[in-house]
Amino acid sequence: MVAIVSTVAYLGLEARAVEVQCQIAPGMVGFAVVGLPDKAVAESRERVRAAIAALGLSLPPKRITINLSPADLPKEGSHYDLPIALALLSAMGLVDTETLAQYVVVGELGLDGRVAASPGVLLAALHASGRQMGLICPAMQGAEAAWAGQVEVIAAPDLLSLLNHLKGQGILRPPEPGIAEAPVRGPDLKQVKGQETAKRALEIAAAGGHNLLMVGPPGAGKSLLASCMPGILPELTPAEALEVSMIASVAGALEGGRISRNRPFRAPHHSASMPALVGGGMRVRPGEVSLAHLGILFLDELPEFQRVVLDSLRQPLETGEVSVARANSHVTFPARVQLVAAMNPCRCGHLGDAALACSRAPRCAADYQSKVSGPLLDRIDLHVEVEAVSAADLVLPPPTEGSEQVAARVFAARQVQTERLVGTAKRTNADLEGELLEAHATPDEPGQRLLAQASEAMRLSARGYTRILRIARTIADLAGCKTVGRIHVAEALSYRRQPPRN
Incomplete structure (x- = not known):
């Protein structure tokens, strides 16, 4: 028997x-x-x-x-x-x-x-x-x-x-069933003094699901801004919460059977290996990019990561999934994340300050920033420079607008995108491509002329061109506009400034 x-x-x-x-x-x-x-x-x-x-x-x-x-x-x-x-x-x-x-x-x-x-x-x-x-x-x-x-x-x-x-x-x-955890909000944007440009970029990134890179000197508030991101993102839907919990269950990280509506926020150290970041190992397990599925993957001190580890993110950022190939198995994990990255402009971090910059400036900036490959930077939609906070900014009273007000605008923009993309597998403007991108993100005539001129002047790749359209669509959604106009394209172009190269 x-x-x-x-x-x-x-x-x-x-x-x-x-x-x-x-x-x-x-x-x-x-x-x-x-x-x-x-x-x-x-x-x-x-x-x-x-x-x-x-x-x-x-x-x-x-x-x-x-x-x-x-x-x-x-x-x-x-x-x-x-x-x-x-x-x-x-x-x-x-x-x-x-x-x-x-x-x-x-x-x-x-x-x-x-x-x-x-x-x-x-x-x-x-x-x-x-x-x-x-x-x-x-x-x-x-x-x-x-x-x-x-x-x-x-x-x-x-x-x-x-x-x-x-x-x-x-x-x-x-x-x-375990009681779902109440949403836990991170730091409030009211704690950030100054940095209006960076806060605006953070709002656009949250509204459209775009990747964001912040470049600035030490102590400018890049990490604080990144930690404010979960507080302005909408909660996970029940279906999304189950999807995220499945990954946590496989990783053995679902404590007490409690499913959370919080969007994941993962911030691995820059010493993380490739299996730790994208998944793998002898017993294949999801990496940080999968554990951050439908949430935020924050990479602080971006150039300090090993270059081969960073380049392993190129495919997940493009396709929204990670494929781990082994001789005896082929495993795929979802990895639809928003990448939020932060870095200093150079190794000493004080490139723009003649009193504090090292003797190798500006050559050290090119060497330092070249550790991040161009193809990876091309997959980051929003590039924003975060200036050092002055003493005059610090003595100002807290801003009147905080995460609650920004989150309301982000939620309204996400609702517009959900209605627009109903019946498709897309979730946000960052997913727009092909016919959907052409149908919903094509600018008006003045916007098209500006985009054509900028594409030639900035030598945008095809990927960079489409990302400008997606960002402009998100800016228009935040403004409540049905059509993408010249002003939306102009603002989107302002976030495509690449770090200096050799």
Whole structure:
């Protein structure tokens, strides 16, 4: 007899069906796990053996074979412990096989029989819901699984409680969905004194989903401005919140099963490696660009990142997804982010100040800024210079307009874009392309003449040209204008100033 329990293998944000097949047969005593298991899966033999021993049971003195089917699909992670244990107990005749056939099972086992958390439970719950099955998962992740909708969830704290529940001797209460976190706003724009041009660029970036680069001396407020960005962005929609939570679930970062409506804000250190930023590693996991999906990826001290790491962002910024290729698998993660970057104009940071600038100015500025490749800069829509804040600015009273007022304008502009793009897969003006871009962002005649002259003078690439149109469309939306005019194109062009080059 072969006992079968259903579980899943995670491939990006996809949960693929896996059968855990257990056979107990006469022969030399042994316990083998086959089917391309990784180290964590292979070690599950000892965890399962100890967890069953904690129940006061011992394994039969026979040959035990666990097969993870399909055998050519790599199996990674500790969530196979619980399905292996249940398949083994079913083969021993201690659990009803027909009952287990109704559930997808995930969870890690402790040596004392406790069921510990494992990444990806939300994906497993959605997979189970799609197959009209229930889900057995760790108790601490029941609230997470409950967000999948109409799916029966058995959240077990330990193996003994689970067995009692399956036998009808001690029913476990179904979990409730975790309470969504209230939106947490960052610093208020009222804290930023001066920097009106930078605040205007921040508003445009938020309204249209555009990428933004701020260049200025140390202490000018670039990091503070970036941290204000989440406070002026609209909340995630329920569908977007579920999408973001799926990525957090795979990364094991969804705490307490609470789904948040906050847009992600990720700020990795400039020492981050390529796998940390775009995803990968021996066990492929989403990187910072995917964890920031539908939110903000803030890269401070941009030239201090390794150049090869920065250039790995070029494809995600263009396509909105990351593809991690391995010899035995190909994994894709969503990565539709707004890049907000900040950098000093040169290594010393005081390029425009003759009293503080180093002796190599302005040559040091060209050398420093050349660490960021031209193709990456071309993918950044808005370039704004952030001037040093003077003492006169600091003694001024706080601005009367803060994040609340800016957020209202951003929300209104986003609503216009949502109505315009209904029925398409696009979300914001930053996504406009092809016929949609031509239909909605073509300027009036004076605007077209200005754009043609500027394109030749600034030597805009085709990508740069289309980005000017998208920014101009966003500026027009903020102004409540249906047509893109010359004034909107002129302002959009003012944000395309490239850093000095050799």
